[in-house]
Amino acid sequence: MADFQLNILGCGSATPSLRHIPTCQVVDFRNKLMMIDCGEGAQLAMRRMRLKFSRLTNIFISHLHGDHCLGLPGLLSTLALQEVGGTVTIHTFADGAEILGKVFDFFCREHSFNLEFNIIKPERAIIYEDKAMTVETFPLYHRVPCTGFIFREKPKLRHIIRDMVDAYNVPIAQMQALKEGADFITDDGRVIENSRLTTAASPSISYAYCSDTLYDPRVAEAVKGVDVIYHEATYIEADAEKAHQRGHATATEAARVAVEAGAKMLVLGHYSKSYLNEDTHLAEARAYADAHGRSDMQIFLANEGLSLDLTTCR
C-alpha cells in the first residue's frame, strides 16, 4: 500500500446512475483513511475497494448537496453496527453538522465509536493537522457555499547515511536531530555538516480536491503548486452554458485550473449523467494542457474503483 493513495469511490453527479454513483473519494494516507464527500453508496464502494471501516478517521464534506453527503446516514449506521471503536470526525458546515447530528442520534442510538463534528467554513484555513499532514479549506464558487480541500504531506525527515553516522560514532540520541537537519559536533568539537551525514528528505506530496465549482482564477491561485488536482468536469465545452448556469465547470476549464496552478497530475470527475462516456472530457482537457505547454501533465478520468498512487508524482 502506497503512502498516499487516492481512491475514487464515486464520480457521478446529482443522482446515481447505472454508470456512476455520486461523489466520494478516500485518501489513504499512511494507513489512515480520510473520506472526501460521501454520496449514497459510499459504504458499499468502501467494501468493494476493500477499504476497512476501522481505518476511517475523518470525513470532509465540501457542501451540502445530497450527491455529496447522503451516503453518510448509511455509513454512520454501519459504523455503529460494526463496533469499530475510535473517533470519526466529520468536517462540515454548521447547518450540515446540525442535521447530520440529528440523523445520527436517531438512527445510531447504540454505537461504540465517537462521532465528532468540526465546523468549517468556505474560506482559507487549516482545519486538520496531525504529525504528518495538514488539510486546508479554500472557497469554491458553486450555487451554495462550497469548499475545496488541500491535503498536504508535511516536510519529511532527511535520510541517515548509515555508514557515515557509524564512522563518526553518532550516538542514537542524536539521530532525530540529524534527520531534522542539524549538524553533528564530535567529542573533540569538530562540526560535521548535516549534508555529509544525511541525504535529502523525500519530497512531500499535496492533493487538492475542487468540486463543485465554476471556473475561477481564485481556485487556481488557491491550489497553486499542489502536485495533484481533482477538479470537477461536470460538462464538456459544448455544454458550457448549462455548466455555468448550474455553477459547474467544463473539462477544459478543469484543465485550465490545473495548468494555471502548475499541477503534475489532473483527475477529472463529477460527470453529468447526460454523457454516454467521458472520452470527450479527457480529450478536451488533454488538448488544453498540450496547447499550453503541459503535455507532461498526467490527466486521468475518475472512475469507480480507480486507485491512484500519488507518490508517483514526487
Added chain:
Amino acid sequence: MADFQLNILGCGSATPSLRHIPTCQVVDFRNKLMMIDCGEGAQLAMRRMRLKFSRLTNIFISHLHGDHCLGLPGLLSTLALQEVGGTVTIHTFADGAEILGKVFDFFCREHSFNLEFNIIKPERAIIYEDKAMTVETFPLYHRVPCTGFIFREKPKLRHIIRDMVDAYNVPIAQMQALKEGADFITDDGRVIENSRLTTAASPSISYAYCSDTLYDPRVAEAVKGVDVIYHEATYIEADAEKAHQRGHATATEAARVAVEAGAKMLVLGHYSKSYLNEDTHLAEARAYADAHGRSDMQIFLANEGLSLDLTTCR
C-alpha cells in the same frame, strides 16, 4: 406487465454487502408503484429494474432501523431533482415522519412533487385504500416497534358474457350493475339471473410483508388466507438462538408462518451477511412445508432483481 408484480430490490439485513443490499421491495400494482421499506441503494435498484420514479406513489416503512429506511434521503433527493410531479406518501411511525421530514426539508429545498406523511402504528388497521386495493398494518415482534403490511386487491367485477347480453338487449347503462352481480329485468318483467349473463370475477390476490420479526403465532393469524407471504428468514435453524436474541426468525419459522396461514407462495429474505449463500434457508423452508403436507407451496429465495408475477397465484 402483470397486474400485481412483486419486485425485490434488496434482501439483505443490517448493512449492505457485496451480495445483498438492505431491504426494499416494490409492488407494481396496475401501473402504480408501492415501495415497501427503503434501504440504502433503493433508488439505484429502481433504475436497474427499470421501475420509473414517476410511477412511485406510496412508500411503506415497517420500522425505523437504518437498513429499512436509509435509502429514503437519497431517493427523495432524486425525486426532487427529477421533477416527477404528483404526490408521494410515506407511511411511517410518528418519530420516523419527524426525522425524515427534517431531512427532506434540508436536502430537498426545491422540488416539484408533494411529499406527504401518513402516520401509522404497529396495530391492525387499514392505512391505505384506493378503488382497487387496500393496505393493512399488523404488529410484528421485533426489538423496536415494527409493522407488517397486507396488500389486498379488492373484489373484482364479474365478466360480461357478450352473446347473452346481446341476446337480451341489455342496455349499456345496465352493464356496471351486471358486473357488480345484479340480475337483469327485461321490458316485459322477466328476471334474468346474473349468473346467465356473467361469469365469475377473477379471484383477488393478497400479499403480506413480514419483516423484521420473531416467529409468533399472532403473525400467522394476522396473515391467514393471504395468497403470498414474504417472511424474513435472517437465520437458519442452526443459528436459532442468535435469531431470537436479535428479534429475528429462521427460515424454518418463516415456513411455519406460511403453513399456518395457508399461503400459496412464500418468499424468504432479509438474510444475515454471515451466510455464503441461502441454499440452507431454502432447503429448511421446503422441508418444513413438505413435512406439513404443503409440498404444493411455492417457495422462493428473494434476490436482488427478482420479479414475481403474483397473479400466477390466482
